[in-house]
Amino acid sequence: MYSNYSIFDDVLGLKNIIDGYFNGETYTNTRMNNSPLINLAENGDHVTVEAVTPGVGIDDINLELVDNTLQITFIRTKDKTDAKCIRNERKFGTFSKTIRMPFRVDPEKISASLKNGILTINLEKSEDAKPKKIMIN
Amino acid sequence: MNNTNNSVVKNESEKEFIPYVDISETVDSYILNADMPGVSKENLDITLDNNTLTISGKVDYKTGDSYEYQEFELRNYKRSFVVNEEMNTKDIDAKIENGVLTLHIPKSEKTKPRKIEIRAAS
Numbered sequence: 590m591y592s593n594y595s596i597f598d599d600v601l602g603l604k605n606i607i608d609g610y611f612n613g614e615t616y617t618n619t620r621m622n623n624s625p626l627i628n629l630a631e632n633g634d635h636v637t638v639e640a641v642t643p644g645v646g647i648d649d650i651n652l653e654l655v656d657n658t659l660q661i662t663f664i665r666t667k668d669k670t671d672a673k674c675i676r677n678e679r680k681f682g683t684f685s686k687t688i689r690m691p692f693r694v695d696p697e698k699i700s701a702s703l704k705n706g707i708l709t710i711n712l713e714k715s716e717d718a719k720p721k722k723i724m725i726n
Numbered sequence: 727m728n729n730t731n732n733s734v735v736k737n738e739s740e741k742e743f744i745p746y747v748d749i750s751e752t753v754d755s756y757i758l759n760a761d762m763p764g765v766s767k768e769n770l771d772i773t774l775d776n777n778t779l780t781i782s783g784k785v786d787y788k789t790g791d792s793y794e795y796q797e798f799e800l801r802n803y804k805r806s807f808v809v810n811e812e813m814n815t816k817d818i819d820a821k822i823e824n825g826v827l828t829l830h831i832p833k834s835e836k837t838k839p840r841k842i843e844i845r846a847a848s
Binding site for chain 1: 744746747748749750751752756757759761762763764765766786787789792793794795796797798800822823824825826828
């Protein structure tokens with residue numbers, strides 16, 4: 590399979606990570622350009638996924654559950670005009686990420702909320718993925 | 727508008743993040759957009775000291791104790807800019823929506839383009 594992998598990219602990537610640390614960068618992702626950064630917490634039968642989505646409204650976010658993977662897709666439209674630009678650090682466009690859930694989740698019990706640019710999704714383990722006690726007659 | 731964050735490296739816990747900022751200029755104003763996810767209107771602080779404009783925001787989002795998988799963390803934000811006489815700092819308009827701060831800084835009267843009237847020769 591064709592690959593343009595070069596070990597020097599990894600070495601330079603490390604330099605970027607170190608530079609980013611000392612510049613106090615917030616949420617860069619050098620490798621995957623247009624995917625939101627997420628955190629995943631697992632607590633018993635519950636899974637919480639948090640994603641950084643600044644400048645995105647509820648209507649612009651599309652959440653999909655396919656089998657046991659969760660797909661987050663959103664479009665961030667430019668909130669500025671193409672006037673004379675002095676500083677340009679933010680990114681716009683379509684962002685998407687597919688997250689594999691640690692277990693099968695109940696599609697009826699998913700709740701999501703968006704507050705101050707942070708998307709929180711709560712998911713629950715589906716009934717047929719929970720352990721069942723088998724009675725012996 | 728220069729970035730004036732020359733602070734020495736602080737402790738890991740008290741280190742603030744520098745928010746990503748876009749600044750653009752129109753005919754009669756400067757517009758500053760800053761990404762500050764996790765900051766609400768109540769926890770946002772914009773101060774103007776002499777000619778330094780500082781935006782700082784406290785994150786009030788409660789994160790979980792431990793993550794199975796973690797790509798980001800939320801910390802307070804702080805960034806300072808130098809403003810000059812071209813800007814009318816009295817009428818700065820600020821709003822925050824979905825974690826994006828928008829500052830509207832009008833230009834002062836003397837730097838705004840103005841039309842020069844031509845008097846008819848009498």
